[in-house]
Amino acid sequence: MNAPSDVSSVVIADDHPLVLRGLQDLIADVPDFTVVGVSSDGKSALSEIERCRPTLAVLDLLMPEMSGLDVLRTVTRSANPVRVIFLAASVSASQVLDGIAAGVHGILLKESAPEALIDCMRTVIAGRKWLPPGMVERAIADQAAMTEPPPSLDRLLTAREREIVGHVWSGLSNKAIARELSVTEGTVKIHLHNIFRKLEISNRASLVRVASQAERQKLGQISPSAT
Numbered sequence: 637m638n639a640p641s642d643v644s645s646v647v648i649a650d651d652h653p654l655v656l657r658g659l660q661d662l663i664a665d666v667p668d669f670t671v672v673g674v675s676s677d678g679k680s681a682l683s684e685i686e687r688c689r690p691t692l693a694v695l696d697l698l699m700p701e702m703s704g705l706d707v708l709r710t711v712t713r714s715a716n717p718v719r720v721i722f723l724a725a726s727v728s729a730s731q732v733l734d735g736i737a738a739g740v741h742g743i744l745l746k747e748s749a750p751e752a753l754i755d756c757m758r759t760v761i762a763g764r765k766w767l768p769p770g771m772v773e774r775a776i777a778d779q780a781a782m783t784e785p786p787p788s789l790d791r792l793l794t795a796r797e798r799e800i801v802g803h804v805w806s807g808l809s810n811k812a813i814a815r816e817l818s819v820t821e822g823t824v825k826i827h828l829h830n831i832f833r834k835l836e837i838s839n840r841a842s843l844v845r846v847a848s849q850a851e852r853q854k855l856g857q858i859s860p861s862a863t
Contacts, residue, residue: 644761645690647673649681649707650723651699655746659694662750669757678702682710685718692757697724697731705731708738712809719760723753737844739807742766765807789850792834800827804840805847 646669650656656676663669669692673684679701685693693711695704702710708720721742722735735743741760744753756766789798796817803813810828814821832838835846 643668643670644692644757645670645672645688646692646694646757647671647675647681647684647688647690647718648694649675649678649684649699649704650696651676652696655696658750659753662753666754668761669754676700678704678707682707685711685716686714689716690718692721692760693718694721694723694753694757697722697727697735705734705738708735708740712739715809715811721753721756721760721766733844733848734841736767736807737804737839737841739809740767741807743768789847793831797827797831797834800824801831801843801847804828804843 648659660671663671672688672690675681675684678699697704704722719741723744723746725746742756744756759766810821810824814824
């Protein structure tokens with residue numbers, strides 16, 4: 637049975653039974669959400685998402701069979717409109733940036749208060765992203781510390797290519813970027829191919845890292861005392 641139009645459907649997945657039950661009980665007490673699928677591993681979570689076509693999927697980042705990131709990448713490739721939120725006991729810089737590159741809508745640590753998850757879910761339903769600035773900034777800083785200085789995007793890329801980089805950095809899919817720019821998805825793919833070639837990278841995750849480093853460098857030039 638489909639949920640009423642003012643109630644958002646949710647699939648949840650976690651390989652810890654107590655956490656999974658806690659998530660079910662928490663969401664059951666909130667009238668604007670209904671749980672339509674429950675899974676204890678990534679592979680079954682993907683099956684539930686494909687079967688139920690929920691509005692939201694709240695996924696443990698690390699699960700057996702498939703990780704939350706693998707599930708996200710798969711549903712993104714299939715153009716499934718589900719909005720994905722990651723739950724994690726801890727999250728590395730590369731996981732944060734890979735999640736953003738794959739189009740994650742929210743990242744929340746399991747140590748957060750239960751109310752924070754509901755706030756996160758409502759924010760994502762409203763069309764915004766829940767990516768705590770401190771978490772993203774630390775990820776950018778950690779990743780930048782391990783890599784070479786970023787190439788100059790202004791020097792290497794055209795204005796349209798820089799615009800596309802900005803949309804990728806914001807987590808938009810190729811289809812969403814095409815819609816924003818009023819071009820075809822094929823045109824976006826051609827631009828991305830040229831961007832990858834110019835920056836000597838091979839995927840969206842690397843592009844997010846380069847864009848993040850460039851943004852941090854720009855902010856540092858504006859405010860050298862900023863931390």
